[in-house]
Amino acid sequence: MSLSITRFVLLALAISWMHLFTAWPLPAQEQPALSPRDKLVVETILRLKEFKLETNPVAKESVLRYLRAQAGSDQYFELIERFRPAELAEELLQFCLSHAEDSKGARGAAVLVAMGQTEQLQQLAQANDAVQAVAAVRLLGHAAGKDLPRIMVPLIISAEASTEVRSAAIIALGRSIVGQRELLTLVSKNQLDDQLKFAAANVLLSSSESTIAAEAGKYLELPATADRQPLPTIAELVQRRGSVDAGSQIFRTPGTCINCHKLQTEGREVGPDLSTIGSKLSREAMYVAILDPSSAISHNFETYAALTDEGTVITGLLISQTDDEVTIRTSEGIDKRIDRASIEEMKKQPKSLMPQDLQRLMTVQQLVDLVEYLLTLRTANSGQ
Ligand code: HEC
Structure with a gap:
């Protein structure tokens, strides 16, 4: 490339850059969800190693608009991890709360904690709204690191928190070995309520530290199944695969599920309709819903x-309820x-209406078959 062409290219670049970072009056009408200009600004910034967002209000506006339109994308995370814009703390919090069960929520939670939002999450964890409280506990579990025991232990032993929140706190605490030891201490001192023992057993008996699992085994056991075999931990169950056809039979007969759940036109309407449950719950969540129903009571089914x-x-x-009835x-x-x-x-009541001991009606294999079957019950457009 000749020198003059290089100069020309550099000049052209410089001009386009000036446009990007100087006030460029935008048409008065409303912003499109994602303007090409904001996109260009963001892409340029992402390529620069050093860029101070605070000193460039125009670029900052572009970035904020872009972030609001693109919540959850890879570039969204790159930007919030790098700039942590305080203006977006509330939106990020809401985003994470609605993604508390997936990796996006976990990734966002780390940014929230880095932005000093731990206390906000802690307050939500104690709120009355059970769905939000459980989501906040899960997010803290992903991000609170060494603060986990300080945050989770009081929740677990709290008389006010719901079983769902406390079960979620047990799982969150179990994400660290230090947390598992704390949980083991609660168990060995008999400070854990009975309805939390299933969650605690799952965390501790599947610990990667064999000493923790062995010690926990002195205090906790998983309930027996129909063939008197103890239930494997959920961590083990999710590794297994079963027969869909056999599972469909189990749902209808030994499992008694059909007595309380509808599948299309069959079944009774006590619990939620399960016709598309495979689109809603993961394999792990399905086991928890069946084996420990009180730890995750579906909304409106209290x-x-x-x-x-x-x-x-x-x-x-x-x-239903009216003034009279x-x-x-x-x-x-x-x-x-x-x-x-x-x-x-x-x-x-803190307990689900769904019985806590349905595993005793099934062998381990039947339970695995049942879950395999439930996972195939999906909405038409979500694929098999
Ligand atoms: C006595 C009634 C009853 C029986 C029997 C029963 N359930 Fe339930 N089930 C409920 C109720 C009520 C809920 C809602 C409360 C809750 O989430 O715990 C529920 C919730 C569920 C959920 C969570 C649904 C959601 O939308 O999150 C699943 C999954 C489920 N049951 C599966 C089963 C399976 C599988 C069986 C058979 C092994 C079964 N249930 C047996 C009453 C029952």
């Missing part, structure tokens, strides 16, 4: 218990209408 003035307790799902659906699928005036007390 159990209530109503004590009437005659001293009877009616337990089930709250189907409350309808509760029992685990047999029967809707009971109760006069509100006769209710002495009505309380949300």
Whole structure:
């Protein structure tokens, strides 16, 4: 390339750059979701090793607009990891909360913690909204590192937190070996409520530290299955594969699932319709939903218990309520209408209406077959 052409190219580049980083009045109408200019600015910045976003307000505006339009993309993460723009903390938090179960949430959580948002997450973990609280606990589990015990132990032993939040806190704590030791201490001092033992057993018995697993084995065991074999940990179960056809039978007969769940037109409507459950839950989440239902109660399927003035307790799902009447659906699928005036007390229960011990109806292989089958139940457009 001759010198004059090189000069020309450099000059052209310089001009285009001036355009990028100096105020360039934009047309008055609304911004498109992702303007080509913002994209160009972002791509240029990503190629520069050193770039101070704070000293270039125009470029910064472009970056913020771009980030808002591209949440979750690779470039989004590159940019927020590098610049951590405080203006986006709230949006990043919301993004992570809705991705708490996937790797994007985990990646974003690390940035949140680096931006000093740990306390915000901790507050959410104690909030009343169970879905948000569980999501916040999961995010902390991915990012809080050495602070995990300090954050999670109080939650696990808290009398106020729900079983779901506490189970999630156990899994989060178990992400570090130090955390596993803390959990083991809670177990050995008998400070763990019974409904949390399944979650704790899964974490500790599958520890990569054989001493932790062995010590935990003195205090905890997984429940027995139909052939009296103890249940393997969920970490082991997810490695196995089963027969879809056999699983379909198990759902309908020994498993009794059909008594409470609908599949298309079959089944009873006590629990959620499972016709497309394979699109919603991962293999691991499916095992947890079946084996430890109280650790992840589906939204709108919380159990209530109503004590009437005659001293009877009616337990089930709250189907409807008016000023005069409350309808509760029992685990047999029967809707009971109760006069509100006769209710002495009505309380949300920490337990799922789904039985906690369904594994005893199945052998390990049958359980694996059942999950294999459930994973094939998908929405038409999500593929097999
Ligand atoms: C006595 C009724 C009952 C029986 C029997 C029962 N379930 Fe459930 N199930 C429920 C209820 C109620 C919920 C919602 C509360 C919860 O999430 O724990 C639920 C939730 C679920 C969920 C989570 C659904 C979601 O949308 O997240 C799955 C998966 C599930 N059940 C699978 C099964 C399987 C498989 C069986 C058979 C082995 C079974 N259930 C047996 C009542 C039941």
